[in-house]
Amino acid sequence: MTDRGFSLRVVVALARRAMLGSLRRPQFLAPLVLFPSMFLAVNTGGLGRTTGLPGFPKVDGFLDFQLAGAMTQSLLLGGVATGIATALEIEGGFFDRLVASPISRSAIVLGRLAATGATAVLQVTYFLVLGFLFGATVKGGIPGVLVVYLIGTVAAVGFGAIGQALALRAQSAASVQGIFPLVLVVLFVSSAFFPRDLLSSPSDVIATYNPLSYIAEGMRTPIIEGVGATSVLEGLAAAVVVVVAAGGVALLALRGRLREA
Amino acid sequence: MIQSVTVVRALVRRALNEILRVPGAAIPGVLAPTIFMLGLSSVFGKASSLPGFTADDFRTFIVPVGLLQGAGFTGAATGVNLARDIEQGWFDRLLLCPAPRVTLLSGVVASAALRALLPGIFLLAVAFSLGVAVPTLVALVIVTVLVMGLACAMACFSVTLALKFRTQQAAPLMQIAGFIGVLFTASYAPKPLLADWLRAVATVNPVTYILDGVRQGFVGGVTWADTWPALLSTVGLIGVLGTLAARGLRRYGV
Numbered sequence: 001m002t003d004r005g006f007s008l009r010v011v012v013a014l015a016r017r018a019m020l021g022s023l024r025r026p027q028f029l030a031p032l033v034l035f036p037s038m039f040l041a042v043n044t045g046g047l048g049r050t051t052g053l054p055g056f057p058k059v060d061g062f063l064d065f066q067l068a069g070a071m072t073q074s075l076l077l078g079g080v081a082t083g084i085a086t087a088l089e090i091e092g093g094f095f096d097r098l099v100a101s102p103i104s105r106s107a108i109v110l111g112r113l114a115a116t117g118a119t120a121v122l123q124v125t126y127f128l129v130l131g132f133l134f135g136a137t138v139k140g141g142i143p144g145v146l147v148v149y150l151i152g153t154v155a156a157v158g159f160g161a162i163g164q165a166l167a168l169r170a171q172s173a174a175s176v177q178g179i180f181p182l183v184l185v186v187l188f189v190s191s192a193f194f195p196r197d198l199l200s201s202p203s204d205v206i207a208t209y210n211p212l213s214y215i216a217e218g219m220r221t222p223i224i225e226g227v228g229a230t231s232v233l234e235g236l237a238a239a240v241v242v243v244v245a246a247g248g249v250a251l252l253a254l255r256g257r258l259r260e261a
Numbered sequence: 262m263i264q265s266v267t268v269v270r271a272l273v274r275r276a277l278n279e280i281l282r283v284p285g286a287a288i289p290g291v292l293a294p295t296i297f298m299l300g301l302s303s304v305f306g307k308a309s310s311l312p313g314f315t316a317d318d319f320r321t322f323i324v325p326v327g328l329l330q331g332a333g334f335t336g337a338a339t340g341v342n343l344a345r346d347i348e349q350g351w352f353d354r355l356l357l358c359p360a361p362r363v364t365l366l367s368g369v370v371a372s373a374a375l376r377a378l379l380p381g382i383f384l385l386a387v388a389f390s391l392g393v394a395v396p397t398l399v400a401l402v403i404v405t406v407l408v409m410g411l412a413c414a415m416a417c418f419s420v421t422l423a424l425k426f427r428t429q430q431a432a433p434l435m436q437i438a439g440f441i442g443v444l445f446t447a448s449y450a451p452k453p454l455l456a457d458w459l460r461a462v463a464t465v466n467p468v469t470y471i472l473d474g475v476r477q478g479f480v481g482g483v484t485w486a487d488t489w490p491a492l493l494s495t496v497g498l499i500g501v502l503g504t505l506a507a508r509g510l511r512r513y514g515v
Binding site: 178 | 272307311441455
């Protein structure tokens with residue numbers, strides 16, 4: 001078997017292990033969708049009338065608008081969960097055993113990220129079904145749904161890489177858990193929950209430079225308008241930027257940890 | 262009695278020491294409510310221009326929500342710390358000490374009440390510096406009591422989960438209760454502007470009355486009509502969730 005083939009098998013095996021670990025304890029997987037579902041419910045129930053504000057884009061309902069925000073939030077939490085799982089493996093010594101085994105170091109990182117990507121498919125599916133159940137529609141039809149999956153999965157892998165980088169640096173599940181509230185920060189300074197034109201300062205300015213805005217808008221446009229080249233490309237590009245940047249940082253953090261060990 | 266107070270004080274001091282020893286773990290919890298307040302007012306600020314909104318400024322309306330979020334975060338952090346102590350075996354050693362288990366629970370919960378003041382003070386300092394009107398002294402006292410009380414209630418809840426799952430991985434479950442409790446109220450908008458289903462939920466949610474009690478000092482004035490339901494709800498929550506935590510502790514390791 002070639003080195004590449006072997007590494008791929010390792011990635012698949014680690015991804016499978018990570019997925020099984022999550023599925024065996026669904027109570028820890030549930031918050032990934034529960035928190036955003038809750039925000040979705042509260043935002044929709046509390047601020048539904050804001051669709052009548054001047055400058056709000058034409059939408060069938062506030063739920064349609066909020067779906068992409070909920071997905072983005074859920075995927076970010078998936079990144080935190082990836083970080084916590086990695087930190088727990090470090091704390092428990094499993095990570096060191098992996099490092100000592102004759103496998104590629106990058107496969108250790110990629111295995112967990114592959115599981116994060118697979119989980120993202122489940123998360124996006126959950127929110128689409130939830131939206132459909134409560135009357136939302138995807139204006140872009142099946143191509144629109146596929147775009148939502150594509151951008152969501154790529155972005156989730158990027159968020160997972162951020163979580164891993166933090167875990168490799170902090171080496172403590174409690175510290176990684178501590179960034180949970182900060183997930184809200186990056187969401188609040190993006191257009192994930194409200195139209196960019198209606199944001200107050202300084203969120204409106206920061207949102208323009210926040211990749212989350214483009215990821216959320218990339219998933220939202222197929223839902224409220226239909227598939228448009230600009231938003232799709234912007235959303236996908238933003239997701240890829242997060243993957244490349246965070247993946248690089250995660251690999252650097254891994255190298256740093258190995259040097260310390 | 263004096264020995265119990267000594268144990269409670271020692272546990273509180275240990276919890277407070279953690280803030281100094283591991284500031285990295287405490288800082289997000291302190292910052293989060295302020296970020297929540299700034300973020301929500303920045304994102305949804307235009308909502309205050311909706312007809313029927315009771316505050317001129319969305320930030321003033323949302324400050325009390327941030328204060329209660331801080332109490333929720335602190336309560337959850339108490340459970341996470343306990344789960345860590347269980348994982349590392351420290352809690353088992355603590356159980357060997359000749360103190361009633363209720364005393365140990367009181368120490369853990371009391372630390373949450375004190376720690377909840379940190380995010381609250383930080384949030385208020387930022388809010389006041391941004392132009393939110395300073396409430397009266399009476400209103401601030403009521404705010405302090407209610408925030409500390411809710412932190413105790415949420416600490417009891419997260420302690421119950423920590424004793425059941427015995428792992429830090431249960432942290433999101435601990436945090437979600439605080440979120441649900443605080444947000445499924447008239448948190449974003451006055452009750453008449455809420456969707457029918459949310460208005461119904463807010464009416465039966467005890468935290469709604471705590472929020473009203475905290476908010477009265479910021480929007481309008483302090484009244485007994487808003488204060489007593491808030492105090493009653495706080496005491497009720499501590500009673501119910503404290504009983505669950507005490508039961509979990511009694512059964513732990515048996």
